[in-house]
Every structure is written in structure tokens, then in C-alpha cells.
Amino acid sequence: MLISLPSVLLLSAVLFAIGTWGVLARHNLIVVLMAVELQLNAVNVALAGFSRHFAGGGAAGGLEGGGPTLLLASGGQVLVLVSMAVAACEVAVGLAILIALFRWRQSVMSPDMAELRG
């Protein structure tokens, strides 16, 4: 009885909070980028959980199977696929910027780039 919507959402919230901590409390930009990936993954877990929730027919909370609702449910999984593609692009661009910054400052620590502050 453990695999239910609340437990999946709780896992997602915990992963997202850990990712947020990593973004806020680290100086190493590589790790910050990984923490952003962690946050995206947490959102994907929530999306997959909701998708499974709305796919289930019968009991309260879910809508009856078939028709537009089922489409909506699998739409959650399509959204996860889109999110993964965007995450891959984001990592590619982010790491390219990181290498450019490293060429500039010989460092990947955020305090060394303080003059990028607005």
C-alpha cells in the first residue's frame, strides 16, 4: 500500500528540496548543475506519479479509463520526455558555458565569477 500518489509526491518533494539545497549552498558550478538536474528529475517523478494516478480507473480521485482522460494521463509521460530532452540541452549548453568560464578564470567556483553579478 506504499505505492500511492502521496508517497510518490513526497519522494518528489524531498528530491526537489535536496536539489534546491545543492543549488544554493555550493560554490562548485559543476555540482550546482548536477543539483539542477536533480530538481528536474524530482519534477519528472511527480509527473510520472500524476500520470499513473489519472490512468487508474475505478475509485475516487481518478477519472474513468478511456477517452480524453487517458490521453491526459499519458500526456504526463510525454511531458516527462520533453522535460528530459530540455534537461539534456540545458546540460550541454551549461557545460559549454562552464568551459568558457574556466578558460576565462581558470576556475569553476562561483565566487571567482563575482563580477558577472548584475
Next chain:
Amino acid sequence: MDVLFLVAAASAVFCSLMVVSRRNPIYSAAWMMGALASVAVVFALLQATFLAVIQVLLYAGAIMVLFLFVIMLLNPTPADLAREDVPAGQRVLATALAAVLLGVLGWVFLGGEPAAAPPFADRPAPVGFGDTAYFGSTIYDEYLVAFELISLVILAAIAAVVLVGKRRLLIGGIEARAERERQLAQARARAASGPEGRGAERTAAEEEPVHAH
């Protein structure tokens, strides 16, 4: 199944904590693979089998390799890593903010309607939900435009990576900036002299290095 979910969830949380707490990014990347694999197991338990496979292929196979490649390329020395010392104030503030975020998310997710949702086992999904055939027909029947737009996003990302990677364009140091300013002055001179001022433009271009010195 429940035990498997518990193990996968605990593993995902533990690995994530290790990712953000390791000092050396190589260890972070190694723990990140564990976290991503655990999330793939969670996907599989949510009957998103295709997503579970894609998670392993795309994240562990492509993104993490990219991360490891960059870490090895930059090759941080122990002296670099020692610069990680985040001020205590920032650490405390980050922890407080993350805790507040977790509290709000938990309140929203567990306090309202979703908390009353029955376990997934009681409400079976339709046969084939989440598998490749189902997924493919959903994409190509209903979300074709969004799916095709992904390719545009990827194309834009490729162009951006090439642009950022060009050494002279972004990080050329002082020479690049000086050259850019020289070109700007040339363009201004050309615009000021009008269409017939070919000679004036040439003199402006030749004068510019003298001014720079």
C-alpha cells in the same frame, strides 16, 4: 513491489544527499548515477516502463558521460576544491530555504486532495499503459507538434554550444575586445561617410590601431 519502492526511494534520497554534499565533483557524479538509476526504478514501478529505459539511456548514458567528460577536462586540483568553503551564513540560509520549500511542498501535496488518493494497486491502469506502443501512439496522435518542437530546441542548443565554444567570440581576452571596438569604429566611420566615402573609410580603419596604441 512496496518494498522495492521503499528501497528505490530511500536510495534516491540517499544518493541525492551524497551528490550535493561531496566535495570532489567526480564523487558527486558517481552518486548522481545511483540517484538517476533509483529514479528509473521508481518510473518502472509507476508503469512508465519506456520512461525508465529512456532515463537510463539519456541520463546515465548521455548526460552523466558529458558531466564526467567535463570534470576530467577541467581536472580540478585539491587546491581548487579547497575553495569550496561556503560561508556558514550561506549554508544556514540555504538549509532554511530548502526546509521551508520542503514544508510547503509537503503541505500542498499531503494536506489536500492527493493525500486521499487510494494506492495505485487498487486502481489498475489500462493494459499497455506506459509501454512503447502506447507511448508512440500518444506522441504521434496527440502531441506531434510538441514532439517536433523538441527537435527545434535541440537544434538551438547545438547552435548555442558551438557559439559558446568558439574561443575568439566570447573569451578572447583583451585582443578580441579591442578588435571588436575597432570593427565598430570602422562601421561608424563607414556609416558617417555615406555610400561614396570609400577613401574616408580606409583612412579611419588605418588610423584606428594608432589610436589603440
